[in-house]
Structure formats: structure tokens, C-alpha cells
Amino acid sequence: RKEVEQDPGPFNVPEGATVAFNCTYSNSASQSFFWYRQDCRKEPKLLMSVYSSGNEDGRFTAQLNRASQYISLLIRDSKLSDSATYLCVVNGAGGSYIPTFGRGTSLIVHP
Amino acid sequence: DVKVTQSSRYLVKRTGEKVFLECVQDMDHENMFWYRQDPGLGLRLIYFSYDVKMKEKGDIPEGYSVSREKKERFSLILESASTNQTSMYLCAEEGASQPQHFGDGTRLSIL
Numbered sequence: 001r002k003e004v005e006q007d008p009g010p011f012n013v014p015e016g017a018t019v020a021f022n023c024t025y026s027n028s029a030s031q032s033f034f035w036y037r038q039d040c041r042k043e044p045k046l047l048m049s050v051y052s053s054g055n056e057d058g059r060f061t062a063q064l065n066r067a068s069q070y071i072s073l074l075i076r077d078s079k080l081s082d083s084a085t086y087l088c089v090v091n092g093a094g095g096s097y098i099p100t101f102g103r104g105t106s107l108i109v110h111p
Numbered sequence: 112d113v114k115v116t117q118s119s120r121y122l123v124k125r126t127g128e129k130v131f132l133e134c135v136q137d138m139d140h141e142n143m144f145w146y147r148q149d150p151g152l153g154l155r156l157i158y159f160s161y162d163v164k165m166k167e168k169g170d171i172p173e174g175y176s177v178s179r180e181k182k183e184r185f186s187l188i189l190e191s192a193s194t195n196q197t198s199m200y201l202c203a204e205e206g207a208s209q210p211q212h213f214g215d216g217t218r219l220s221i222l
Contacts, residue, residue, distance in 0.1 A: 032208065032210075034210045041199075041218075042215075042216070043201055043213040043214060043215055043216045044154075044201075044213055045213070046210050046211075046212070049210060087153075087154075089210070089211075098156070098159065098169075099205075099210075099211060101153055101154040102153070103151075103152070103153035104153060
């Protein structure tokens with residue numbers, strides 16, 4: 001079983017739609033969680049950290065479900081500029097504190 | 112703002128050459144990482160370092176070595192470049208309990 005799993009997509013949504021991605025992890029002792037955004041041929045950039053109580057940053061909401069071992073990212077009112085690959089990152093997924101990256105979920109927002 | 116600088120955005124080398132990829136961070140953080148990213152495979156960890164002169168193998172160290180003589184600089188070395196090492200190489204740095212920050216990446220082609 002992979003330590004961090006994401007649906008690769010692509011998720012094809014119209015502008016203004018709400019879209020959600022999940023990311024599951026295998027190690028219940030994992031300690032910290034992040035979402036990154038990666039544009040085509042660019043480096044990953046931190047989008048937001050994921051806190052136990054859930055957190056929001058504008059149109060983006062991140063949540064952690066420790067019981068079911070997944071994190072989620074919700075994007076409201078999608079913009080064309082949200083088109084990218086979204087990577088989840090889990091520290092401690094492999095039993096060490098080295099970050100483990102999911103393979104990413106591709107989002108395409110169309111007019 | 113965190114700055115991670117990779118020495119080249121694009122690099123073309125020949126099979127059998129020794130190749131050096133340089134990475135410099137300005138945050139005085141201990142942890143540095145080298146990844147490669149290939150389509151469909153996500154980010155794969157090559158080597159990482161927790162301190163000067165310290166290095167640890169990641170998931171795919173074969174064919175690579177690293178050097179960390181100074182805290183701010185982490186070098187990736189391809190001892191004898193091969194065509195299967197054509198890839199996007201990403202350097203990252205990380206402070207304690209903080210998310211990683213990446214350099215712009217180096218697109219390396221081995222002919």
C-alpha cells in the first residue's frame with residue numbers, strides 16, 4: 001500500500017464550481033500535513049498547512065480527519081488560474097519525519 | 112521570503128559526464144533535500160541532509176552522490192550521467208517542523 005495516495009484526476013470543472021480533493025495516508029502517527037500547488041514545468045509551492053481543527057484561506061479550506069486518515073482540500077468559486085496539480089504532503093507517513101509527497105491531483109478549470 | 116537557488120534552469124550533458132547540480136538556501140536551515148520528478152511518478156527523494164557533512168540516502172540514490180560542505184549549499188552529483196537520469200531535479204530546504212520550500216528546478220537532459 002502506498003504511504004500517501006491521491007486520485008490523479010484530472011478533475012475538469014467549470015469556473016465558479018466547488019471542487020474537493022482527498023489524500024489518504026497510511027501511518028496513523030503522521031504529524032504534519034500540507035497542500036502544495038504545482039504549475040506545469042514549475043516547482044511545487046506551499047498552498048497551505050493543514051491543522052487538526054481545519055483551516056481556511058480565502059476560497060481554500062483544508063481539513064484533517066485523523067480517524068479515517070485523510071486530508072482534504074476544498075476550492076470554492078474555482079478560477080481559471082486554479083488550474084494546476086495539487087500535491088498533498090505528509091510528515092511521518094513512512095515512519096520517519098521525512099515528508100512524503102502524494103503524486104498529485106490535476107485540476108483543470110474551464111470557462 | 113525563503114529563497115532556494117538552483118544553479119541552472121536547463122542543462123544538457125552527454126552520457127558518461129560527471130554532472131554537478133548546485134543548490135543554495137538563505138534561511139540557515141539544517142535540512143536540505145534533492146528530488147527528481149518524472150511524469151506519472153511524482154517526486155522521488157534521492158538524498159537528504161540534516162547538517163553539514165551529513166547525508167542520508169533517499170528512495171533512489173543509485174547513480175548519485177551529494178556533498179554538503181557548508182550549511183547553505185547542498186550539491187547533487189551524477190557520477191557518470193546516463194540517459195535515464197534525464198529528469199527535472201528539485202532541491203528543497205526545510206526548517207524544524209516547517210514545510211519545505213523548493214528551488215525553481217533544473218531540467219537536465221542527458222544525450
